[in-house]
Amino acid sequence: MKFYSTNNKDLRVGFEEAVFNSMPADKGLYMPEHIPRLDAQFISKIDQHSLPDIAFRVASALLGDDIAPEALRELVTDAINFDAPLVPLDQHTAVLELFHGPSLAFKDFGARFMSRVMGHYLREGQKQLDVLVATSGDTGGAVALGFLGVPGTRVTILFPRGKVSPIQELQLVTNGQNIRAIEVEGTFDDCQALVKQAFADPELNAQLRLTSANSINIARLIPQTFYYFHAYAQVRRAGGTEIVFSVPSGNFGNIGAGLLAMKMGLPVKGFVAATNLNDTVPRFLESGVYEARPSVQTYANAMDVGAPSNWVRIMDLFGGDLEAVRRVVHPARFSDAETVRAMAELADRYDYIACPHTAIAWLGAEQFRKEQPGDYHCVFLSTAHPCKFPEVFSAELAARISTPEQLNSLAGREGKAFAMPADFNAFKTFLTASE
Ligand SMILES: N[C@@H](CCOP(=O)(O)O)C(=O)O
Numbered sequence: 001m002k003f004y005s006t007n008n009k010d011l012r013v014g015f016e017e018a019v020f021n022s023m024p025a026d027k028g029l030y031m032p033e034h035i036p037r038l039d040a041q042f043i044s045k046i047d048q049h050s051l052p053d054i055a056f057r058v059a060s061a062l063l064g065d066d067i068a069p070e071a072l073r074e075l076v077t078d079a080i081n082f083d084a085p086l087v088p089l090d091q092h093t094a095v096l097e098l099f100h101g102p103s104l105a106f107k108d109f110g111a112r113f114m115s116r117v118m119g120h121y122l123r124e125g126q127k128q129l130d131v132l133v134a135t136s137g138d139t140g141g142a143v144a145l146g147f148l149g150v151p152g153t154r155v156t157i158l159f160p161r162g163k164v165s166p167i168q169e170l171q172l173v174t175n176g177q178n179i180r181a182i183e184v185e186g187t188f189d190d191c192q193a194l195v196k197q198a199f200a201d202p203e204l205n206a207q208l209r210l211t212s213a214n215s216i217n218i219a220r221l222i223p224q225t226f227y228y229f230h231a232y233a234q235v236r237r238a239g240g241t242e243i244v245f246s247v248p249s250g251n252f253g254n255i256g257a258g259l260l261a262m263k264m265g266l267p268v269k270g271f272v273a274a275t276n277l278n279d280t281v282p283r284f285l286e287s288g289v290y291e292a293r294p295s296v297q298t299y300a301n302a303m304d305v306g307a308p309s310n311w312v313r314i315m316d317l318f319g320g321d322l323e324a325v326r327r328v329v330h331p332a333r334f335s336d337a338e339t340v341r342a343m344a345e346l347a348d349r350y351d352y353i354a355c356p357h358t359a360i361a362w363l364g365a366e367q368f369r370k371e372q373p374g375d376y377h378c379v380f381l382s383t384a385h386p387c388k389f390p391e392v393f394s395a396e397l398a399a400r401i402s403t404p405e406q407l408n409s410l411a412g413r414e415g416k417a418f419a420m421p422a423d424f425n426a427f428k429t430f431l432t433a434s435e
Contacts, residue, residue: 002326003031003033004032004061006007006031009024011026018219019121020118021119021211021299028312029218030218036061037265040058043266048274052380055077056076058226062222062264063066075113075116075117076121079112082102084231085234095380095382096380096382098381105302106254107382122153128152128209129146131153131211132198132213132262132298132355136163137302137388138168139215140172149178159183161183161184163178163297182430183420185419185421189307192251192307202356207429214251221257224253241267242269244368244377245363247361248381249275249303250275252309270368271330272329272331274332275360276303277337279301281331285330286324286326292306294306300360332364332367339359340359340392343393353393355386355392356383358382361380365380385400385406
């Protein structure tokens with residue numbers, strides 16, 4: 001499979017180059033040159049397949065022979081070694097829990113797959129790979145665990161100071177070994193802009209072998225399609241056929257992967273793009289005017305993104321046709337007050353404790369059902385375990401949050417983060433000084 005830049009379809013590169021270069025020099029994003037359709041037979045019998053099986057089929061369709069089948073199967077099975085169960089709340093609504101991996105967030109799908117793809121291509125004696133990642137909360141922790149101790153790699157995580165939850169911060173700053181963290185005086189958008197500027201800086205790229213672990217990297221996006229097919233398989237087992245997915249959205253990689261899955265043949269009735277008050281995309285879908293605004297801090301901090309990177313990919317998937325996007329992607333936005341009320345309602349009505357991001361996705365599903373009643377299944381995505389955000393819950397609800405074993409490894413750990421202004425020269429000096 002070749003990958004083109006969304007800014008120049010004539011620029012085509014192989015998978016390995018797309019992964020390591022992460023972002024084309026023209027600042028577009030890489031997309032597969034054609035979207036393969038999965039075999040209709042396979043889709044019709046998908047309920048007979050396990051998550052690793054589905055993941056292998058989808059990855060093979062997207063990568064062709066870029067990675068040999070046996071190696072790809074091994075890679076996928078090793079990366080996706082945890083489940084993504086669909087938990088029913090009522091007859092027509094279910095939550096897809098994507099937080100059962102090591103960092104307790106859906107980012108483990110992308111980070112684990114990507115680190116293994118890079119491992120597959122890395123050769124001894126090559127220049128050290130400098131992996132840069134900007135995070136608003138969850139991506140950094142997943143990437144850190146994905147690369148911890150991987151020889152030949154060094155990871156630099158940038159996060160906005162004081163804007164991630166205490167547990168997320170521990171996941172970012174306590175890794176040691178080949179993982180370093182920088183707390184940036186600014187927002188996630190500042191962190192993301194610094195990282196993108198680094199990829200566009202010729203001097204830096206002559207000195208260091210830089211790569212991105214954000215969802216601008218196509219290797220982060222591909223594995224996120226797996227769980228949409230897996231959700232469909234589970235809905236089919238429960239006797240359903242038609243699905244609306246409600247996706248908590250920040251950088252728009254998650255819903256972008258869902259739309260890619262749909263283009264590959266996954267039967268979907270529609271998607272809800274559910275945001276917090278960082279609503280650049282809902283505003284765009286409503287008004288047709290794209291205006292990225294500086295992000296504001298909310299309880300659903302991982303979605304505090306003002307300039308979502310992956311929106312260009314979504315427009316590209318629909319050939320730039322906004323009306324076509326609008327037919328499939330339904331916008332929804334919710335305030336902190338609505339989010340907290342939804343968390344309490346989920347607990348009361350269903351005895352389900354959801355993190356703020358998940359609660360926003362549920363609100364999106366509820367809103368869609370009110371607008372378009374019907375016999376379809378609403379699947380809302382749970383992107384992080386609630387134990388990452390105890391401070392957002394009332395004391396009574398916080399006491400009901402389960403403690404997954406993944407949390408134990410953080411207990412009593414001391415961390416370290418370098419403080420830095422949102423200034424490119426300071427970032428560049430940091431990267432080169434510690435070469
Ligand atoms: N929501 C993310 C922000 C980074 O987005 P990504 O799509 O590049 O992973 C986070 O939790 O850090």
